[in-house]
Amino acid sequence: MNWKLIFALSLFGVAMAVASLFGLTGRAEPLLWLVIFIIYAWLIAKYASGKYFLHGLLVSVLNSIWITAIHTGFFSRYVLNNPEMVRGFPPGMNPRVLMILVGPIVGVLFGLLAGLFAWIASKIIKPGV
Numbered sequence: 001m002n003w004k005l006i007f008a009l010s011l012f013g014v015a016m017a018v019a020s021l022f023g024l025t026g027r028a029e030p031l032l033w034l035v036i037f038i039i040y041a042w043l044i045a046k047y048a049s050g051k052y053f054l055h056g057l058l059v060s061v062l063n064s065i066w067i068t069a070i071h072t073g074f075f076s077r078y079v080l081n082n083p084e085m086v087r088g089f090p091p092g093m094n095p096r097v098l099m100i101l102v103g104p105i106v107g108v109l110f111g112l113l114a115g116l117f118a119w120i121a122s123k124i125i126k127p128g129v
Helices: 003-022 026-046 052-075 073-083 084-086 095-124
Strands: none
Touching: 003 026, 003 052, 003 073, 026 052, 026 095, 052 073, 052 095, 073 084, 073 095
8 A cells, every 4th residue: 555645645635625614616626526536546546556446445535534624623614615514414413523424424435436536547547656
């Protein structure tokens, strides 16, 4: 496992979390994540020595930890700039707790997608140094 690569790629999650704190991602966030997943796939296929799917999965799980920590740590800022998120929370449930519970699940689900992208890229891209 290339842990330095996994950690480095997870910093995209930090950047996206901070950008979303200030409402900078908006409706473009799904498209931004698609571009990021393609970059992940290319870099994993190029620099991982195997276990491409697992690399993609672990990057997304680590992303979910960063994103959940940033969004819950700066919750008031996040809600201020993303009011649509508050409307989606069930009444009577603490939104921070819900984010902490759902974040890792979303990380694993998106990790399956990132892993698939990385595995497909590994079939197309030749490994580099």
